[in-house]
Amino acid sequence: MSTIPSEEVLFHPSSGSDWNGRVFEWNHDIYRAIGPCYVDVLAKLLHEGVLRKLTEQGLLIQTEVTPLHLDGYPMVVKHRRLPFVSYAAEWSATMMKDVALLLIDLERELVPFGLSNHDVNPWNVLFDWTKPIFVDLGAIMPLETDTIWPATKRNAFWPAYDQFCQLILYPLYLMSWGHARIARSLLNDYKGVLKAEFLKLSPHAPCRHQTALPQLGRSVARRAAQMAQRFLPQTVRSVVKTRLLRERIAAPGPKPDIASRLRFLDRCRQEVESIKLEPSDRYWSDYYNAFHGGQVPPFNETPEWTVKNHNVFKILRALGPQTILDMGSNTGWYSQLAATNGNQVVAFDTDETCVDQLYYRARTNNLAVLPLVMDFRSPSPGAGPCNNWLLPATERLQCDMVLALAVVHHLVSKRYLTFGQIAQTLSMFAKRRVLVEFMPPEDQYVRDWRTREFDWYTTDNFLSSLKQHFSRLQILESYPSPRKLILCER
Ligand SMILES: C[S@@+](CC[C@H](N)C(=O)[O-])C[C@H]1O[C@@H](n2cnc3c(N)ncnc32)[C@H](O)[C@@H]1O
Structure with a gap:
C-alpha cells in the first residue's frame, strides 16, 4: 500500500464537511478519501455487487478501490474523471x-x-x-x-x-x-x-x-x-x-x-x-433553416457547403484541437461538425430552445457535445464560500479552441460589449486558439444598426483588440461576403 503525501492532495472545497468521503485531486486524477463512518457502507456496496451494478448501468460514476492510503482515512477510491463540469x-x-x-x-x-x-x-x-x-x-x-x-x-x-x-x-x-x-x-x-x-x-x-x-x-x-x-x-x-x-x-x-x-x-x-416541455423561444432555433434556404447542410463536405462551412472544417481538420468551446452555438451545426470530426465540444447559447435541440440531436447521435444555456456577457460565476464551491465557467469550460461564429455583432449591438471585452472573454476561455467571425461595417446586418455611436466598430479596431491577447492572426473568407473568419493563436 503506497501512501499519498498529504501536501500533494488538493481537497475539493465543497466536500470539506462530507464525513463519508472527501473528494480530492492528485496527479490529475479524482479520488475520494473514505471516512471511517462510511467503510461499512462501502463494504456492503462492494460485497453485494451494488457498486458494480450501478456503474455498469451508467447511473453512478465508475469507481474503483485503490491500494492507496491517505492519512486519517481508512480507504481511498478513484473515480473516472469527466471532461467538463456543468451546473x-x-x-x-x-x-x-x-x-x-x-x-x-x-x-x-x-x-x-x-x-x-x-x-x-x-x-x-x-x-x-x-x-x-x-x-x-x-x-x-x-x-x-x-x-x-x-x-x-x-x-x-x-x-x-x-x-x-x-x-x-x-x-x-x-x-x-x-x-x-x-x-x-x-x-x-x-x-x-x-x-x-x-x-x-x-x-x-x-x-x-x-x-x-x-x-x-x-x-x-x-x-x-x-x-x-x-x-x-x-x-x-x-x-x-x-x-x-x-x-x-x-x-x-x-x-x-x-x-x-x-x-x-x-x-x-x-x-x-408526463411533464411536457414546450419550446420556450423559437426566435433563433430556425436560424439554419432560414440562412441555408430551408436546408440544414450535411456534415460531410458537399457542394452545398458555403465558404464558411469549408474554411471552418479545414481549420478543424488541420489543427485537430481536442476540445472546442462553441460560443453562441445556436442549434450547433458547427458543434456537431466538430464532434463528427472527432473533437470534444462544449457549446453554449442564450436561446433555451436551441440548446435543447442541440442536446436532443447530440444525444440521439451519441456525439461528444455538452450543450449549455449561458450568456457570453455573464458566464456563470463562482459560488459558495470563497467563491470556490462552484467554479466559474471561465475555469471549468476552457478549451483548446474557442469558436465564436456570427456572434460578435450581436454582442456589440444588443449586449453593448466593447471589442476589448469581447477579445478578453474569448482569451479567458481559449487555451490556445480562437476562431472568431467578424461582420465588417459593410455587412448588410451591421449597416442596419450601426449608428454614429458605433463609429469604433471597424475591422482594424477589432483586430487590434485581438492582438492584445494573441500573437498571430490569420484572416480567411466567410459567408456571406464580406464576413471574415479570424484565426487567433497565442
Ligand atoms: C447568428 S447565430 C450564429 C450561430 C452559429 N455560431 C453559426 O455561426 O452558425 C447567433 C447565435 O448567438 C446567440 N447569442 C447571441 N447573443 C449571445 C450571448 N450574449 N451569449 C450567448 N449566445 C448569444 C444567439 O442566440 C444565436 O443562437
Missing part, C-alpha cells in the same frame, strides 16, 4: 428532465438493498456529454440513516424527496410552464424552488388553494384534491397528485416496505415523464 442553472429543460429520471432510476436500484440516495443536489450530477451520471458515492447510505435529513424533513419513501422537489422537480415544472429564467435564477440559490414559490408560480389556479391545505382537515383536503383532479388537465393533476402523496407521506405509519417504495418511485417516474 443545474446551465442545463436545458430536457437535460433537467433526464437528471430527474436518472435520480429516480438510481433510487429504484438502491431500494432492494435497503439503501437510499440521501443527497440529490444537482451538483452531485455531471453530464458525460449527453448522459447524466451521479457522482457522489457518499450520498448512498442505508435508508434509516439520520445524518442528513432530520425526521421532520425526511420522506419515509425517499428521505431526500423534498430536496428532489426543490432542486429538480419544481424547477422542471417551471421550465415546462415557460418560466425557465425564473427556474435558472432560483437554481443558483442552494434551496432551489420552495414549495410556496412553486405553487404561486403555477399557472393553474386550483393549485394555489393548496397553500391553504394545512389549515384544513387532512381528509377534507384530500377529498377536495381528489374532486379537483377529475376536472383538471394532466399537468395540474400530477401536481395535485404530488400533494396527495406528500399528505400521505406526512401521515405517521409503519415503515414502508420495498414494494411501496418502488411504487412511490414508479409514480415519481410517471409524473416526470
Whole structure:
C-alpha cells in the first residue's frame, strides 16, 4: 500500500464537511478519501455487487478501490474523471428532465438493498456529454440513516424527496410552464424552488388553494384534491397528485416496505415523464433553416457547403484541437461538425430552445457535445464560500479552441460589449486558439444598426483588440461576403 503525501492532495472545497468521503485531486486524477463512518457502507456496496451494478448501468460514476492510503482515512477510491463540469442553472429543460429520471432510476436500484440516495443536489450530477451520471458515492447510505435529513424533513419513501422537489422537480415544472429564467435564477440559490414559490408560480389556479391545505382537515383536503383532479388537465393533476402523496407521506405509519417504495418511485417516474416541455423561444432555433434556404447542410463536405462551412472544417481538420468551446452555438451545426470530426465540444447559447435541440440531436447521435444555456456577457460565476464551491465557467469550460461564429455583432449591438471585452472573454476561455467571425461595417446586418455611436466598430479596431491577447492572426473568407473568419493563436 503506497501512501499519498498529504501536501500533494488538493481537497475539493465543497466536500470539506462530507464525513463519508472527501473528494480530492492528485496527479490529475479524482479520488475520494473514505471516512471511517462510511467503510461499512462501502463494504456492503462492494460485497453485494451494488457498486458494480450501478456503474455498469451508467447511473453512478465508475469507481474503483485503490491500494492507496491517505492519512486519517481508512480507504481511498478513484473515480473516472469527466471532461467538463456543468451546473443545474446551465442545463436545458430536457437535460433537467433526464437528471430527474436518472435520480429516480438510481433510487429504484438502491431500494432492494435497503439503501437510499440521501443527497440529490444537482451538483452531485455531471453530464458525460449527453448522459447524466451521479457522482457522489457518499450520498448512498442505508435508508434509516439520520445524518442528513432530520425526521421532520425526511420522506419515509425517499428521505431526500423534498430536496428532489426543490432542486429538480419544481424547477422542471417551471421550465415546462415557460418560466425557465425564473427556474435558472432560483437554481443558483442552494434551496432551489420552495414549495410556496412553486405553487404561486403555477399557472393553474386550483393549485394555489393548496397553500391553504394545512389549515384544513387532512381528509377534507384530500377529498377536495381528489374532486379537483377529475376536472383538471394532466399537468395540474400530477401536481395535485404530488400533494396527495406528500399528505400521505406526512401521515405517521409503519415503515414502508420495498414494494411501496418502488411504487412511490414508479409514480415519481410517471409524473416526470408526463411533464411536457414546450419550446420556450423559437426566435433563433430556425436560424439554419432560414440562412441555408430551408436546408440544414450535411456534415460531410458537399457542394452545398458555403465558404464558411469549408474554411471552418479545414481549420478543424488541420489543427485537430481536442476540445472546442462553441460560443453562441445556436442549434450547433458547427458543434456537431466538430464532434463528427472527432473533437470534444462544449457549446453554449442564450436561446433555451436551441440548446435543447442541440442536446436532443447530440444525444440521439451519441456525439461528444455538452450543450449549455449561458450568456457570453455573464458566464456563470463562482459560488459558495470563497467563491470556490462552484467554479466559474471561465475555469471549468476552457478549451483548446474557442469558436465564436456570427456572434460578435450581436454582442456589440444588443449586449453593448466593447471589442476589448469581447477579445478578453474569448482569451479567458481559449487555451490556445480562437476562431472568431467578424461582420465588417459593410455587412448588410451591421449597416442596419450601426449608428454614429458605433463609429469604433471597424475591422482594424477589432483586430487590434485581438492582438492584445494573441500573437498571430490569420484572416480567411466567410459567408456571406464580406464576413471574415479570424484565426487567433497565442
Ligand atoms: C447568428 S447565430 C450564429 C450561430 C452559429 N455560431 C453559426 O455561426 O452558425 C447567433 C447565435 O448567438 C446567440 N447569442 C447571441 N447573443 C449571445 C450571448 N450574449 N451569449 C450567448 N449566445 C448569444 C444567439 O442566440 C444565436 O443562437
